[in-house]
Amino acid sequence: MSKDEGQYDKVIPVFWATGAALVIRRADYKEVGGLDGRFFAHMEEIDLCWRLRSRGREIVCVPQSKVYHVGGATLKKENPRKTF
Template structure:
């Protein structure tokens, strides 16, 4: 499940060094049905009784993390989440968010902060923001080093600065 520590390890590209830090779905065969912590995506097949018990997607999320929220509530209520490869959907991922990529990147982190606030309280939010600040300061330093030579690194540095500036208000 989503945790501040897993996010930090992933952002620092250290999740490959320590298996427990990575998301469980990162290194398994997607052709085999299996029990999972969370299902990320545009389509979830759920039992009506499960939704009646825990409620629908939380409309307070503008975009991103709403399915993590739902999966977390389902797990808390005792429901199992299964990846089932026989169910297939075509999703043109990112078609909406690519149009305003920078804003959607910031929105991703607003949504994650909302999740931690909802399910972990102030301390968890503070810890997440602290780890996020460390990770993005490191990423900004690397991007800034190459910004003179690369348009994409210049854009990344701008984005990372914006995220760091907006983080306290999230």
């Protein structure tokens, strides 16, 4: 663990962004075919970002963003696929 001294305040490139906080241009989303339905739940955003990067798009983390995520709706808590 490191002390937060502002080192996390800059926009930085990342390999992928989590789907709960992912913002993407509609044209880019459509160009790569959107989310792959073969992923039953979770991790599909990694694949999406991989395909975007392979077409020269940059994925960045913007620390100033605010995201409000009121729990998941894809799977119930007791679903065994949550531990996939």
